[in-house]
Amino acid sequence: MTTGDRRRFAVILAAGDGKRMKSDRPKVLCEVLFKPMIRWVEDACRAAGVEEICIVEGDQSELLRQAVSPACTFYRQAQRRGTGHAVRMAAEALAGGGDVVVLNGDSPFIDAQTINAAYRQHREEQNAVTVVTAHIAAPFGYGRILRDSAGAVTGIVEEKDADTEQKRITEINSGAYWFDAVFLAGALERITANNAQGEYYLTDVLGIALTDGLRAGGYTAPDSNVTLGANDRRALKTLNEIARQREIDRHLDEGVDIPCDDGVVIGKGVTIGHDTLILPGTILLGNTKIGAHCVIGPNSYLVDSTVGNGTRVNASYMTNAFVGENSTIGPFAQMRPNTSLGNGVKIGDFVEIKNSTIGDKTSVAHLTYIGDSDVGSQCNFGCGVVTANYDGCHKYRTVIGDRAFIGCNTNIIPPVQIGEGAYTAAGTTVDEDVPAGALAIGRVRQQVREEWAAKNINFKGGKK
Ligand code: UD1
Ligand code: CA
Numbered sequence: 001m002t003t004g005d006r007r008r009f010a011v012i013l014a015a016g017d018g019k020r021m022k023s024d025r026p027k028v029l030c031e032v033l034f035k036p037m038i039r040w041v042e043d044a045c046r047a048a049g050v051e052e053i054c055i056v057e058g059d060q061s062e063l064l065r066q067a068v069s070p071a072c073t074f075y076r077q078a079q080r081r082g083t084g085h086a087v088r089m090a091a092e093a094l095a096g097g098g099d100v101v102v103l104n105g106d107s108p109f110i111d112a113q114t115i116n117a118a119y120r121q122h123r124e125e126q127n128a129v130t131v132v133t134a135h136i137a138a139p140f141g142y143g144r145i146l147r148d149s150a151g152a153v154t155g156i157v158e159e160k161d162a163d164t165e166q167k168r169i170t171e172i173n174s175g176a177y178w179f180d181a182v183f184l185a186g187a188l189e190r191i192t193a194n195n196a197q198g199e200y201y202l203t204d205v206l207g208i209a210l211t212d213g214l215r216a217g218g219y220t221a222p223d224s225n226v227t228l229g230a231n232d233r234r235a236l237k238t239l240n241e242i243a244r245q246r247e248i249d250r251h252l253d254e255g256v257d258i259p260c261d262d263g264v265v266i267g268k269g270v271t272i273g274h275d276t277l278i279l280p281g282t283i284l285l286g287n288t289k290i291g292a293h294c295v296i297g298p299n300s301y302l303v304d305s306t307v308g309n310g311t312r313v314n315a316s317y318m319t320n321a322f323v324g325e326n327s328t329i330g331p332f333a334q335m336r337p338n339t340s341l342g343n344g345v346k347i348g349d350f351v352e353i354k355n356s357t358i359g360d361k362t363s364v365a366h367l368t369y370i371g372d373s374d375v376g377s378q379c380n381f382g383c384g385v386v387t388a389n390y391d392g393c394h395k396y397r398t399v400i401g402d403r404a405f406i407g408c409n410t411n412i413i414p415p416v417q418i419g420e421g422a423y424t425a426a427g428t429t430v431d432e433d434v435p436a437g438a439l440a441i442g443r444v445r446q447q448v449r450e451e452w453a454a455k456n457i458n459f460k461g462g463k464k
Contacts, residue, residue, distance in 0.1 A: 010102070011101075012053065012102075042069065048116050051071075101177070102177050103176050131153065174229075280299070285301075286303045314330035315332055316334065320339075323341040339354060345359075345362055345363070361377055382407050419437065
């Protein structure tokens with residue numbers, strides 16, 4: 001949006017500890033849909049076009065800084081003395097003037113639309129402060145918005161300070177506000193900790209504006225969900241459920257088939273093509289991209305992975321892996337990082353592949369480990385093939401040409417190359433190159449000792 005030359009910046013409050021969460025990490029690092037709450041808030045600011053972001057941090061700041069972008073400016077609040085005190089830590093940023101949006105790091109659903117709609121109202125009404133409010137059915141725990149008979153905002157009262165009548169108010173303070181930065185800096189010097197919690201409440205700034213004859217307004221969010229916060233694990237679970245359903249609905253609207261969403265969790269960055277069927281127990285995270293006409297699940301876990309059109313992944317794991325079109329993976333297979341499978345590939349049960357490429361139409365059907373390998377197309381792996389890629393110190397690559405046939409229970413000890421169309425006999429240990437078209441057989445020749453049992457075993461089964 002056009003904001004003229006006015007400076008717009010954000011202060012996100014994130015110094016709270018995890019006391020009510022019973023966490024040993026800062027509360028704002030608790031995750032909603034696998035993303036720390038503070039990161040949701042930062043992303044909303046950037047989506048709103050607010051690029052200058054200040055974060056008020058408390059203890060364990062290293063952990064916090066890992067969760068947000070390094071472009072943020074950090075201010076430390078050494079002791080938790082309330083939200084008003086926390087904002088004061090960013091006094092240096094406020095002194096630069098302009099309009100500041102203050103946000104709670106534990107309210108992840110604030111979005112760009114709300115931030116900008118509230119800003120528009122803030123500017124139009126020429127307010128010193130505009131608080132984002134919402135009407136919610138269960139307001140317990142939130143600050144309540146007080147209004148006069150004409151509907152003008154007159155103050156905010158915290159749950160712990162509210163009388164019985166005030167507790168019945170269902171319009172709540174979201175913890176998001178636009179302020180005139182210079183006014184805010186001055187007002188923060190005047191608030192006191194004279195309340196039930198003995199804290200410096202940011203909310204008291206609203207009363208100061210009115211006392212000074214300045215304007216205070218309330219922007220009521222049409223979707224009350226944007227205002228929800230989490231102080232404990234129960235609330236966090238509620239937020240997770242809302243976020244999860246939102247993502248599922250988004251994919252349903254895009255033509256993805258999710259007949260039963262039990263245990264289905266789809267992260268925000270995931271894309272899924274139309275007519276793909278997602279079955280129960282499927283978790284799709286990170287930068288995962290699923291094509292059209294796939295079947296994913298049941299009970300599959302994909303992180304940062306790509307699946308081509310028409311591919312089936314059944315009860316399997318993929319992390320940072322790629323599979324092309326019309327392939328099948330699973331049940332019970334694991335594709336580990338840097339695995340790239342071609343089109344029409346078949347990966348069966350109890351197969352693990354790591355840091356390897358597998359060509360088109362290759363079949364690895366059962367009980368096999370392939371690590372650090374380049375495998376051609378149309379190869380066939382028998383049951384129980386193992387690449388011994390690690391000697392305890394170093395890792396080595398195996399290279400297998402197109403149409404090679406790897407017999408059951410072959411051990412491959414790299415560095416080694418198996419040529420195009422070569423065969424390995426069942427039970428062979430391959431530790432030298434196999435030329436194209438050759439057969440490698442390396443196993444102890446079978447011996448047969450006639451009547452061995454009669455000579456050695458008595459009738460009760462014991463040895464003679
Ligand atoms: C706050 C508001 C309440 C509002 C609610 C919305 C005040 C006094 N109350 O209450 O009106 O309805 O948010 O969710 O502002 N923080 C610090 N330093 C501190 C205290 C808190 O950085 O000293 C941070 C926390 O990490 C958190 C945010 O500020 O991200 C809000 O603090 P919290 O204690 O959760 O406030 P609420 O009781 O939820
Ligand atoms: Ca809170």
